[in-house]
Amino acid sequence: MRIVTWNVNSLKARLPRVEEWLKTSDADVICIQETKMTNEAFPTMAFEALGYESAHHGQGRWNGVAILARVGLTDVTMGFGDLEDPYEGDARLISAMCGGVRVVCVYVPNGREVPSEFYDRKLIWLKRLREWLEANCSPEEPLVLLGDFNVAPEDRDVWDPAHFVGATHVTEAERDALAELRAWGLVDAFRELNDDSGQYTFWDYRGGDFHQGRGVRIDLLYVTPVVRERLTAAKMDRDARKGEKPSDHAPVAIDITN
DNA sequence: ATGGTAGCGCTGCTA
Numbered sequence: 552m553r554i555v556t557w558n559v560n561s562l563k564a565r566l567p568r569v570e571e572w573l574k575t576s577d578a579d580v581i582c583i584q585e586t587k588m589t590n591e592a593f594p595t596m597a598f599e600a601l602g603y604e605s606a607h608h609g610q611g612r613w614n615g616v617a618i619l620a621r622v623g624l625t626d627v628t629m630g631f632g633d634l635e636d637p638y639e640g641d642a643r644l645i646s647a648m649c650g651g652v653r654v655v656c657v658y659v660p661n662g663r664e665v666p667s668e669f670y671d672r673k674l675i676w677l678k679r680l681r682e683w684l685e686a687n688c689s690p691e692e693p694l695v696l697l698g699d700f701n702v703a704p705e706d707r708d709v710w711d712p713a714h715f716v717g718a719t720h721v722t723e724a725e726r727d728a729l730a731e732l733r734a735w736g737l738v739d740a741f742r743e744l745n746d747d748s749g750q751y752t753f754w755d756y757r758g759g760d761f762h763q764g765r766g767v768r769i770d771l772l773y774v775t776p777v778v779r780e781r782l783t784a785a786k787m788d789r790d791a792r793k794g795e796k797p798s799d800h801a802p803v804a805i806d807i808t809n
Numbered sequence: 810a811t812g813g814t815a816g817c818g819c820t821g822c823t824a
Contacts, residue, residue: 560824561816585824587816612817613824661824701824755824757813799815799824 552622552650552809554580556697556770557791557802558658558753562586562615565798566594572791573601578804579622580649582656584699586615593617610642616658616698622650631683637672644680646687650809652778653688657698662719670719673701677728681735690736690775697772699753699800702729704739707748708768720769737773740805741785752787753800761792770803781807 555578559565562583573581586593586609593607603619608629618624626648630636638660646655657680662673688694702725706712715721733739741750751766760766774782784806792801 564816585816613822663823755813756815759813796815 552579552652553577553804553806554582554652554654554695554697554772555802555804556582556584556656556699556772558584558699558770558798558800560585560587560798560800562594562617563588563592564796566597568791568796568798570597570601572788572802573598573603573619576788576802576804579620580652580654581619581802582654582697583617583619584615584656584658586617587612588615606645606647608642608645610640614642614658616642616645616656618645618647618649618654618656620647620649620654624649628687631679632687634679634683634686637675637679643676644683651693652807653692653694655684655688655694655696657696657700659699659701661701662725665717665719665722673719674724674728677702677725677732681732684732684735691777692775693777694737694775695740695772695778695805696732696737696774699769700729700771701769702726703767703769704729704742704771708751710749710751710765710767720767732773736775738776738779740772740774740779740782741768741803743779743782744785750787751801752803754792756799770800772803772805774805778807783808
C-alpha cells in the first residue's frame with residue numbers, strides 16, 4: 552500500500568496537476584494539506600472518477616485538509632474534538648481508517664516569527680496533537696501521522712542551517728515538540744530508510760529557491776512500530792515540483808506491505 | 810540584506 556502526503560497550496564489552483572499526478576502515482580492513500588476551499592467547493596466527483604473516496608475538512612480561503620483513498624475510507628474525524636484548539640476555527644486535522652491503517656493528516660501552523668504569539672500557539676498546537684493521539688489512538692495500532700509539520704527535524708533537513716538561525720521551523724522548542732510526538736510511539740519513515748541530507752519537500756517560490764536547491768524537509772510521515780515493520784520505501788517526488796504551476800511542496804510517499 | 814513569488818480576491822494577508 553502506498554501512502555502519500557502533499558501540500559498542494561490551493562486545490563482549486565492545483566486540481567489539474569493533482570488529477571494528472573494521481574493517474575500515474577499508484578497512490579492508495581493521499582493526504583492533502585492547504586486545500587484553501589470550502590467543503591462545498593471540494594471536487595469529490597473528480598476524485599471519484601479516478602477511483603478515490605475522499606473526506607475533506609475545509610475552511611475557505613486558508614488551510615483545509617483532506618484524505619483520498621482507494622482502499623476504503625471510514626471512521627473520519629476532524630479537528631481536536633473535546634480538546635481546546637489553539638488555532639480554533641482553522642481546518643488543520645483530519646483522520647480516517649484506510650485499508651486497516653489509521654491515517655492522521657495534519658497541517659501544522661506555520662508560526663510566522665520567533666518570538667510571536669503565533670509561534671507560541673504553534674508549540675501548543677503540537678502539544679495538543681500529542682494529547683489528541685493519547686486520547687484517541689494507540690501506538691500499538693497501525694497508524695501513520697503525516698502532513699506538513701512546518702518543522703525541519705534536524706539541521707540536515709535544511710539547505711543551509713546558518714540561513715535559518717532565529718527563524719521558525721528549526722528552533723529547539725519546535726524540534727522538541729516533534730520529539731515529544733515521536734516519544735508517543737512513532738518513527739520518521741523517511742529517516743528509517745535514508746540518511747542523506749539534501750532531501751527536501753518544500754522550496755519557497757521566491758528567489759528561484761527550487762532551482763537553487765534551497766529546500767527544507769518539513770513534510771513528514773511518522774509511523775508506529777507495526778507500520779515500520781512493513782515499510783519498504785520512502786521517497787520524495789521532486790518532479791512534481793517542476794513544470795507549469797507547481798505547488799511549492801513535493802509529494803512524499805511511503806510503501807508498506809499489505 | 811528584509812528582498813523575492815504565489816494564491817485568494819479585491820485589500821492586504823498568509824505562507
